[in-house]
Every structure is written in structure tokens, then in C-alpha cells.
Amino acid sequence: MAMGSIGDTLWDVVICGTGLQQSLLALSLSRSGKNILHIDPNDYYGGAEAAFSLQEAESWVDRLATEDKGLFRSASITKPDVAGLSFPRAYSLALAPQLIHARSELLSQLVSSRAYRQVEFLAVGSFYIFKAPIGPEQQPSLVRIPSTREDVFSTTDISAKAKRGLMKFLRFLLDYDSPEQRDAWKPFADIPLVDFLQEYFKMDTELKTYIITLTLSLDGRISTKDGLFIIHRHLTSMGHFGPGFAALYPKWGGISEIAQVACRAGAVGGAVYMLGTGVKSMATAADEIELELTSGDKVKTKLLVRGNESVGDEQSISRLVAVVGSPLKSLFESTIEGAPTPCVAVIALPSGSLTAFGEANTDPVYVFAHSSGTGECPNGQSVLYLSTMATSHSKEILSRALESLLPALDRDQVPQCLYQLYYEQAAGVKQSRLDGMILDLPGPSLSLLMDDASLNHAREAWKKVVGDTVDDAEYMVFTSREPVDDDEYE
Secondary structure: OOHHHHHHOEEOEEEEOOOHHHHHHHHHOOOOOOOEEEEEOOOOOOHHHOEEOHHHHHHHHHHHHHOOOOOEEEEEEEOOOOOOOOOHHHOOEEOOOOEEEOOOHHHHHHHHOOHHHHOOEEEEEEEEEEEOOOOOOOOOEEEEOOOOHHHHHHOOOOOHHHHHHHHHHHHHHHOOOOHHHHHHHHHHOOOEHHHHHHHHHOOOHHHHHHHHHHHOOOOOOOEHHHHHHHHHHHHHHOOOOOOOOOEEEEOOOOHHHHHHHHHHHHHHOOOEEEEOOOEEEEEEOOOOEEEEEOOOOEEEEOOEEEEOOOEOOOOOEEEEEEEEOOOOHHHHOOOOOOOOOOOEEEEEEOOOOOEEOOEEOOOOEEEEEEOHHHOOOOOOOEEEEEEEEOOOOHHHHHHHHHHHHHHHHOOOOOOOEEEEEEEEEOOEOOOOEEEOOEEEEOOOOOOOEOOHHHHHHHHHHHHHHHOOOOOHHHOOOOOOOOOOOHHHHO
């Protein structure tokens, strides 16, 4: 469709924003035959889940200082006086990195829609616990969390008694939703999992830390119901796509890459895309909305779908992205024969392991370590993504976490930090809102794990566009666009 004709078309839907949910909606409609106009006031894809080069990150921070960018605030960049940074576009730093369990519904949708062919997924490797030195003679260290039966038996980092307790929990977890096991945890369903582990399994603090870390709970107080579900998914995802890993990460910037692939599928299906274009004003008629775009174009649509950037009620999080001048090879080693080399490792600094202004951290700090294999930095470097709950001291806590962690990553030569990007991200509203012909999708989740529940909003928007006559089973299920070999049917 020629760009000059956008004002002559009555659009079935105008999608504003290219965050994951809007992009999945575009993907779901790519074979619908509907007239779709997809705009974004930003000049980049991904919205709050974007990935930036160093130059783009600097422009983003500058814009935050002069205008309201909704869910983000307090952004700053620090460049230590050391050499080593490459050219700006050698980096692709994710604003909101998330891990995706192998059994996530998102992966199922990408497979059934054939979009997975355009995304390169990487293995997420080991989970570690940071151990602070007890005395002046000790060095900080990392302890790998055992996550399989074989791991538990082979590790020398936990006692025989703790091993028995961990094995008891793993056996319980693999069948946790059976009637017998449900009776055990149901009374604890809505209280913190850490309390259930103490009451039912009599776990010590160290073992509870191992278990809670697998949930990636930002405040460490995830409910028993949600915590058991996540750890069960982690364990049952192990080996689903290959040995040695339970989760994946999209190369070239994480969720942002999925958003771009989904938008490309929308464009192949006939959608018209306009980056750097938002909605300036709107007027509602009986059965359509007239939009004036920031480009000066005026368009009419039956439905406007946009992302809601209003701040929700939940606590914000603080994030620190650090580029370090070391490949951190010890973090990215396969632990099982035949497993792919992981490109992501997870490190937890538990509550109480750090201090800032004389106070210990009350919430854990999680670190996603990404190798150059993610495409997010040059060879010989790594990217560390640190996250914790936002408090008056959280910036200092993250700075302290980075400072404490670096010696544990390489004892022979402490890695140098080459670049730091700090910012705070607020939680968005959780629910969709339909007001006549305007559908507001909720803000992105702050979770460090892909939350399948958030995918339902894109499905509901798809249903609103295609109507009730289409079977729900057709959602995101596409046949291949490529020619099919007749031999496949013999």
C-alpha cells in the first residue's frame, strides 16, 4: 500500500507502539487480511523492551531528562576513565531482559506461527549464588545451584543433610499438583514460599536461598502457589529443547528481537509501518475514530490499540547495565556432555549480602551475565544486567553489588567495568481496558521471567479485531508460506 493512501483507507485497527504485546498482536493478525496500520512514536522497535546501541542509549537518557517517558526515570550513564569500549553500534543493550522457559507459551506461539525461524535462541546456563567473604583473608565466590538429581549428588558445595532435603523437595515438586501433594501446600498457597519451605521441609537459610533464586523473585517473597509453579516449570523445561538448559534468551537484544520479528511478519502480511509517528489527537464518530498523527496524516480506524504507560501500584525496580572488559569464560561453560555452550548465566546476591550507607540490602540483587555470543557486545567483553527493588538506596546497592561481584568473576584478573547505564522502571497497570473503540493494553511486566499470563492480552485484542466468528484455536496457528515438498505427503 502506498504511503500516500493511508488517509483514504478505513483501517480495521491502528496499533500504536511496538512493545511485545502490540507486536504479538501484529503477528497474530498478519494472515487475517485486515487493514492494519502500525505506528510508534519512537524511532526504534520494542518500546519499554527495546535494545539500544550506546549512542541510542545516550539519546534515550537525554530525552528522559527533558520529557516524561512514562515508566522510566532517573537514568544516567557512567563511563569510567579506562579504554576498551568499541564503537557504539557494537552493543545492543536490552532495557528489560527476560528469560524464557523452554515450556513457555510464548515459544509455543512462535513455533505455531512460524515466526521462530527468524529468531535465534540461546541457552541459559547455570544459576549461581554470590558468597560474600566472611573475613579479610577470604575472597568472594560463586556457588552453582544444583538443579537436577545428578547435580545434587555430584555437588560438594552443600552438606549431605542439605542434599537429602533438596532431593525430598525435588521429588515433591515434580508431582506437586497431584491431589496428595496439593493438600500439603494448599494451606500455604498465598503466603511466601520461603515460609512453606521452612514449615514443611525444615530447610535452612542457605537451601531456601537456592530454591527462591530459581523463581527470580525480585523481593524474595513470592507466594507458594506461584513459586512452586515457576520452579516446576524450570525443572520440566530442563532438556525440552536439548540437554543442560531450562531457559532460553533471544539473540541480539532479547524481547526486543521478538518484537521486531513479529512486526516484520506483520509487514509481510500487508500491515503498514510508521516509526517515529504517534497519535497527536483523535475524534470519535459513531463507528470509527479519526486520528491525527504527528506526521500530519489523518486516518480513520475501527479500533485503536495502544500500550498503557500509566504507572501502576506495584513497587518500581532499579536496573544497572554494565559492560565489562572480560569474556567471563568460567560462567559460560557447559555442565553436561552434548549441551550447547550457554550465553547467559544468572547470579543472585541474596538479601543481607551487601551494605550501602551502613544498611544491608533487604531485597536480593539478580545479575544476568551475557557473553558476546548474545550479540550484545563485542568479543572479549560481557554485559551484566543487575536488577533489584527500587528503594532510596537501590542505586548504591547496585553499584556495591557490581563492585563486590567483579572479583568473584575472575580472581586472577578482576574485570574492568567499561560502561554503566542506570535507570529505574515503574510497574505499569496490569489489566487491559476497553473504552468504546480504544483498547489499552497493560504495561510490560517487571518480572525477570517471561510471564505467560501477559500473553492473554494480545489474544484478547486479536479476538476483538477478527470477531467472534473465528475459532480461538486458530490464534497464532499459521501454515508455512514456503512451498511444500509433495514427498512430505507420501
